Amino acid sequence: MDRLLITGGTPLSGTVRVSGAKNAALPLIAASLLTDEPIELEGVPELADVTSMLRLVQRIGTSATYVGGAPGRVRLHTPTLLAREAPYDLVRKMRASVLVLGPLLARGGEARVSLPGGCAIGPRPIDLHLKGLERMGAAIDLVDGYVAARAPHGLVGAEIEFPQPSVGATENLMMAACLARGTTRIVGAAREPEIVDLALLLRSMGARIEGAGTSVIAIEGMARLGGAAHSILPDRIEAGTYAMAAAITGGRLRIENAPLELLGAAREKLVEAGVELVETENGFEVGRANGVLEGVDVMTRPYPGFATDLQAQFMALMTVARGAAMITETIFENRFMHVPELMRMGAKITVHGGSAMVRGVERLKGAPVMATDLRASVSLVLAALAAEGRTEINRIYHLDRGYEHLEKKLGAVGARIERVP
Ligand code: EPZ
Numbered sequence: 001m002d003r004l005l006i007t008g009g010t011p012l013s014g015t016v017r018v019s020g021a022k023n024a025a026l027p028l029i030a031a032s033l034l035t036d037e038p039i040e041l042e043g044v045p046e047l048a049d050v051t052s053m054l055r056l057v058q059r060i061g062t063s064a065t066y067v068g069g070a071p072g073r074v075r076l077h078t079p080t081l082l083a084r085e086a087p088y089d090l091v092r093k094m095r096a097s098v099l100v101l102g103p104l105l106a107r108g109g110e111a112r113v114s115l116p117g118g119c120a121i122g123p124r125p126i127d128l129h130l131k132g133l134e135r136m137g138a139a140i141d142l143v144d145g146y147v148a149a150r151a152p153h154g155l156v157g158a159e160i161e162f163p164q165p166s167v168g169a170t171e172n173l174m175m176a177a178c179l180a181r182g183t184t185r186i187v188g189a190a191r192e193p194e195i196v197d198l199a200l201l202l203r204s205m206g207a208r209i210e211g212a213g214t215s216v217i218a219i220e221g222m223a224r225l226g227g228a229a230h231s232i233l234p235d236r237i238e239a240g241t242y243a244m245a246a247a248i249t250g251g252r253l254r255i256e257n258a259p260l261e262l263l264g265a266a267r268e269k270l271v272e273a274g275v276e277l278v279e280t281e282n283g284f285e286v287g288r289a290n291g292v293l294e295g296v297d298v299m300t301r302p303y304p305g306f307a308t309d310l311q312a313q314f315m316a317l318m319t320v321a322r323g324a325a326m327i328t329e330t331i332f333e334n335r336f337m338h339v340p341e342l343m344r345m346g347a348k349i350t351v352h353g354g355s356a357m358v359r360g361v362e363r364l365k366g367a368p369v370m371a372t373d374l375r376a377s378v379s380l381v382l383a384a385l386a387a388e389g390r391t392e393i394n395r396i397y398h399l400d401r402g403y404e405h406l407e408k409k410l411g412a413v414g415a416r417i418e419r420v421p
Pocket of ligand 1: 026374402
């Protein structure tokens, strides 16, 4: 298994270009199942999760080809559905595979998708996906760990109310509703930018969608959808991660291809912590405002609140801030696995239920640590960049799921980072 060796202490400086968003690319690839015409996506990031999703739709009947050699352009074409199944061996590795459920039901009238099972950060049920599809007339059975869904006479538009926002359920139901008979209203929908990006693609395919990005989305079903070309939304989590890499190392980075407002509430929290963010024509410049970082309390919330996917990175930043920071995770049940690893590097953190109290220290010390999930892994990278001495991070396949060319991008701005097999 690959490891990362990082020698900390160098303030980063230079330019980082943000890639297309993983959490936009995955539903966009699933959306290509909704039509028998070609879909062309630009800015597709080279990530393990994207490769998994492409492999899944290829098994279903999609031809996926890189266009014109440029790695980021992918042409997806599904003339007919050859299979209607997402098998366990694929879904257990990447739960976003459940996003083929809505499109398969809508276009093919049936789907057999493995229940994702839990993952490191929590049980992550899909009850909201299934209840919504039932409201639209699907018959859902759970058989041998699989969801067996049928809608032989097609789906029917319905009023669906979520008790809490769910990104995946909103995406699955929005895609299913595009080919349903009649109008669907999703009340209590998630408002993440990736949902707006998916609605953009669907509308360019001919779908009628209003309200994406708000908590009420109305979709008028169509008989069919056509082909389209779409450029993928930049990755706000990657942008936030590199902003914190600049701040934690006391350096200054120019982040390209990521508008500042994509950071949502993280922008204000970073400013409160003493980070300066200056808008540029296609991104922003970021560094410490006056050399010192201040402890700031944060609570993760659905967008536009502070993103749970930036919680671990912000915690790393707070370990070397002045004073204390209370970090509360409200979205997932078990998203503090970076805590014991950060403590091995000298961080002072105590966890009580869903809250972690971080007390800033002068310097972290390099140590061998273990990556456990995607965002926890990158928080260890941030800590290692600021720590004294050398850190070895094991199990970095987690990182490859969500950060395109991480060590190349960091190396290009001065980080002493090396991947060793
Ligand atoms: C998406 O996951 C993202 N993944 C996650 O990013 C992100 O952390 C999450 O949204 C934020 O909400 C992708 O977009 C591929 P949810 P998703 O449905 O859709 C509960 C990363 O690191 N819930 O919004 O799975 C669920 O357990 C990943 O890139 C139900 O109870 O998240 C969680 O507590 C991690 N029933 C909460 O809702 C359901 O049917 C939010 O989950 C669905 C979800």
